[in-house]
Amino acid sequence: MPELPEMATYKTLLNQQIGGKTITGVTINREKSINLGSDNFKNKIKNQQVEMIERKAKYLLFHLKNGDVLLLHLMLGGWMFYGKAEQKPDRTVQIQLEFGDQYLYFIGLRLGYLHLLSRKEVGQGLTDLGPEPLNVNFSLESFLDLIKNKRGRIKTTLVDQAFLSGIGNRYSDEIAWHAQLLPERKVNDLDHREKAQLYQSIRFILSQAIENGGYMDQPLFEGDIKTGGYHKHMYVYDREAKACKRCGSLIIKADISSRKTFFCTNCQY
Ligand SMILES: [Zn+2]
Known part of the structure; x- marks a missing residue:
């Protein structure tokens, strides 16, 4: 499932590609991926300008000029492609937004969705999210405060969206490896140095992954050399x-709380 760095990469590239552009047409092939009746959904977003695209946790928010928001969650297997009709990937498209002669295709939306909401509804819907780990206000002190009463394992704590926003299965393993901590360790058993290292590793891994374009294996558009560049940098996943x-040493794969987890038993403690 795409995590914070993948959605951050999409956000940057989509702002460049469709920021300020007007949605000239809409095709819905899978009604389950939207939250309104197909015609209603289309009528409400057609001819609306996409003012800008924002990321929160693993969500993208397409802010429309009339104040409404298209809220996207790709979930497992979802991805996007932007281009002309003849460049369309040979895949089933659940939703497509038309921008003149170019299209934004939403692909692999089985659990993923694109919901049209008011700004207020989006705000109310995303209240359960923990802090953004790359926010400038997210200091070591605030992290230590946040994990003070946590009792879970490193793996399950890092992927808990109410604890921190945007980290999933892949980057939790990358972070634990970088911090030289075993993902099965209990957060409340970590000493001060280990907690401080965990904080540094969260910031380092996520920043490095964004810088390298995340791990999505499909480009967003033809000639996109940014997306997916982090693949070759993966440490353990x-x-x-x-x-x-x-x-x-050889990397081990094991299940932690039924989540696929990768780590090194020789240099993670
Ligand atoms: Zn090792």
Whole structure:
């Protein structure tokens, strides 16, 4: 599932591609992916200008000129492509937004969705989210305060959206590896140095992943060389039985709270 760095990359690229552009047409092939009747949904967004695109946690918010918001969550398997009709990937498209002769295709929306909401409804719907880990106000002190009463494992705590926004299965493993902490460790067993390291690693890994374009394996548009650049930088995720990039031992894969987890037992403690 795309996480904070993937959605941040989409946000940057989509602002460049469709920021300020007007939606000239809408096609809905899967009604379950939207929250209104198809005709109603289309009528409400057609001829609306996309003022800008914002990211919150793993969501993208397409702010429309009339104050409404298209709220996107890609969930598992969802992705997007922007281009002309002849460039469309050979995949089933659930929703497409038309911008003149270019289209934004939403693909793989099985659990994912695009909901049309008022700004107020979006605000009310996203109240359960924890702080944004890359926010300038998210200091070490605020992190220490946040985990003070936490008792779960590092893995399950990091992916808890009410604790911190935007981290999922992949980056939780990357962060634990970078912090040299075993993902099964209990947060309340960490000493001060380990907690401070965990904080540094959260910031470092997410920033590095954004800088490198995240891990999505499909480009957003033809000629997009940004998206997916983090793939080759992955330290542990999906690297079972490969050499640890720090110590050379083989990476282990195990289930932690029924989540696929990758780590190195030789240099994570
Ligand atoms: Zn190692």
